[in-house]
Amino acid sequence: MQRPRTAAALAAFLVAATALAAGCSSAGQDAGTRSTGPRAAGTGTGSVTGTGSVIGTGTSGGVAPLAQSWSGWKRCAAKELAALTCGTLSVPLDRSAPAADTAGDQAGTNGATAGRRLDLAVAAGGNLDADRTVLFLTGGPGQPGVQFAPRILDEFAAVRDQYRIVLVDQRGTGANALVCPLLQRQIGYADLEVPSDQAVTECGAAIGADAAHYGTTDTVADLDDLRRALGLKQWSIDGVSYGTYVAQRYAAAHPAAVDRLVLDSVVPVDAFSATNAESFPDVAAVLREVCSAEQCVGDPAADLSAAVARYHLGPALLDVISLMSVVQPTYPGLFAALASAAAGQPAGLRSLVAQWQRNSAGPADQLSQGLHASTLCLDLTFPWGGADSAPATRARAADRAVARLSASALFPFDEQTARGNGEMRTCELWPRVADPALGSLSLRGVRALLLHGSRDLSTPLAWAERAHLDLPGSRLVIVPGAGHSVQSRGPASVRAMVADFLG
Numbered sequence: 001m002q003r004p005r006t007a008a009a010l011a012a013f014l015v016a017a018t019a020l021a022a023g024c025s026s027a028g029q030d031a032g033t034r035s036t037g038p039r040a041a042g043t044g045t046g047s048v049t050g051t052g053s054v055i056g057t058g059t060s061g062g063v064a065p066l067a068q069s070w071s072g073w074k075r076c077a078a079k080e081l082a083a084l085t086c087g088t089l090s091v092p093l094d095r096s097a098p099a100a101d102t103a104g105d106q107a108g109t110n111g112a113t114a115g116r117r118l119d120l121a122v123a124a125g126g127n128l129d130a131d132r133t134v135l136f137l138t139g140g141p142g143q144p145g146v147q148f149a150p151r152i153l154d155e156f157a158a159v160r161d162q163y164r165i166v167l168v169d170q171r172g173t174g175a176n177a178l179v180c181p182l183l184q185r186q187i188g189y190a191d192l193e194v195p196s197d198q199a200v201t202e203c204g205a206a207i208g209a210d211a212a213h214y215g216t217t218d219t220v221a222d223l224d225d226l227r228r229a230l231g232l233k234q235w236s237i238d239g240v241s242y243g244t245y246v247a248q249r250y251a252a253a254h255p256a257a258v259d260r261l262v263l264d265s266v267v268p269v270d271a272f273s274a275t276n277a278e279s280f281p282d283v284a285a286v287l288r289e290v291c292s293a294e295q296c297v298g299d300p301a302a303d304l305s306a307a308v309a310r311y312h313l314g315p316a317l318l319d320v321i322s323l324m325s326v327v328q329p330t331y332p333g334l335f336a337a338l339a340s341a342a343a344g345q346p347a348g349l350r351s352l353v354a355q356w357q358r359n360s361a362g363p364a365d366q367l368s369q370g371l372h373a374s375t376l377c378l379d380l381t382f383p384w385g386g387a388d389s390a391p392a393t394r395a396r397a398a399d400r401a402v403a404r405l406s407a408s409a410l411f412p413f414d415e416q417t418a419r420g421n422g423e424m425r426t427c428e429l430w431p432r433v434a435d436p437a438l439g440s441l442s443l444r445g446v447r448a449l450l451l452h453g454s455r456d457l458s459t460p461l462a463w464a465e466r467a468h469l470d471l472p473g474s475r476l477v478i479v480p481g482a483g484h485s486v487q488s489r490g491p492a493s494v495r496a497m498v499a500d501f502l503g
Helices: 007-019 146-155 181-187 197-213 216-229 242-253 277-293 300-311 314-327 334-342 347-358 369-379 391-403 415-420 422-429 461-470 492-502
Strands: 049-054 074-076 085-092 117-126 133-137 164-168 235-241 258-266 447-453 475-479
Touching: 074 085, 085 216, 117 146, 117 216, 133 216, 133 242, 146 164, 164 216, 181 197, 181 369, 197 369, 197 422, 216 242, 216 369, 235 242, 242 258, 242 461, 258 461, 258 492, 277 300, 277 314, 277 334, 277 461, 300 314, 300 334, 300 347, 314 347, 314 415, 334 347, 369 422, 391 415, 391 422, 415 422, 447 461, 447 492, 461 475, 475 492
Parallel strands: 133 164, 133 235, 235 258, 258 447, 447 475
Antiparallel strands: 049 074, 085 117, 117 164
């Protein structure tokens, strides 16, 4: 794909490309209304819900709907969603707190959570009267679903007559986005860019104890509330990137409710190392494969290693290479810049890094970095343990874990990259919050199709292979030459394969 020639064009391209392809931790500038901290949880209104007639009953499967928490289907008010129907699902912010009795319980910021609720926007297309439903889960964490529904429905053209296709703004996204202005400005759509200490601490302090309610465990509970609200006994789930992690967590918690899983650009259910070192061999292999296909000169992995050692750009390069694999998996300009840097001329490489970082800006209502940080720091296991670990213990534990990695395991990066990438640094500084204990995550018996682009470094092949092992009987399809999100950006044969799998 031809590279946009201007900064504005590249920024627009990043928005469009990442709309369907947010990485394990990809996509978000601040949302329209700035504040000194995250937008108050529960203040979103589900504004896409219109006032037209109710469409579709959503009661296939004989499950009693949750009438008090579900608005019902109505014609969408937003012009861009005119072809869809919309609804609002009300869920408790804190599922361990007593239920609310009054509408006023939705008000408040980051104080006591008891009774506070979130209104999650939901949209549907396809055949609303179909007896089969597929839930599509976008990525991030931090990406909404509803605003991307028209594009995603195009990807389901082959099964739109047989399925009702549902998308939802997961908690902390869309109208309920957690808005941390400084963190959002610094990170935007990036996966692994390193934020300032100030940005992280300001965001963590503003969200406060509420951060304990923005992990995948609560999202999974929200989704099952939605299933029951729609009166469904079973549905299929199609997830991309972080959406694959949510889909697997849902299937592990509610196996009888899942018919089929489509997992595109897979994050394994048992997560991954915060050092990201398990992805480093894939970086070397993919860059060498693309270089060979593009007939470039030299060894880009060796050049990358030399540039990292000489100029200490490891964390920034890991982030940019990951982002390039989402947007332009031919990695334009990278190989020449790496070769020049390895030869002692780093200006081109520094310029390339700065350009990608500058143009990865994006608003919180497209990817909330506040939610992104909350979820990752709650869900992932770090060298120091979980989010409930004592902050004073974290730095030493991280240092010890990285020191155990050999030079060969780190190639083509270094200890600084493993120790100082954006995920590691953000969660090291994140405030201590209650960490929900996870039960069994067995996925045995779940029918699953796994899709992976051979050039994807946002969710590397090692993750897809691990998830494939976690899903006995699943099928893993590697799409040659594709990057991240192969349903939206891969060949038509991928969409045909998904349609055939869904039946």
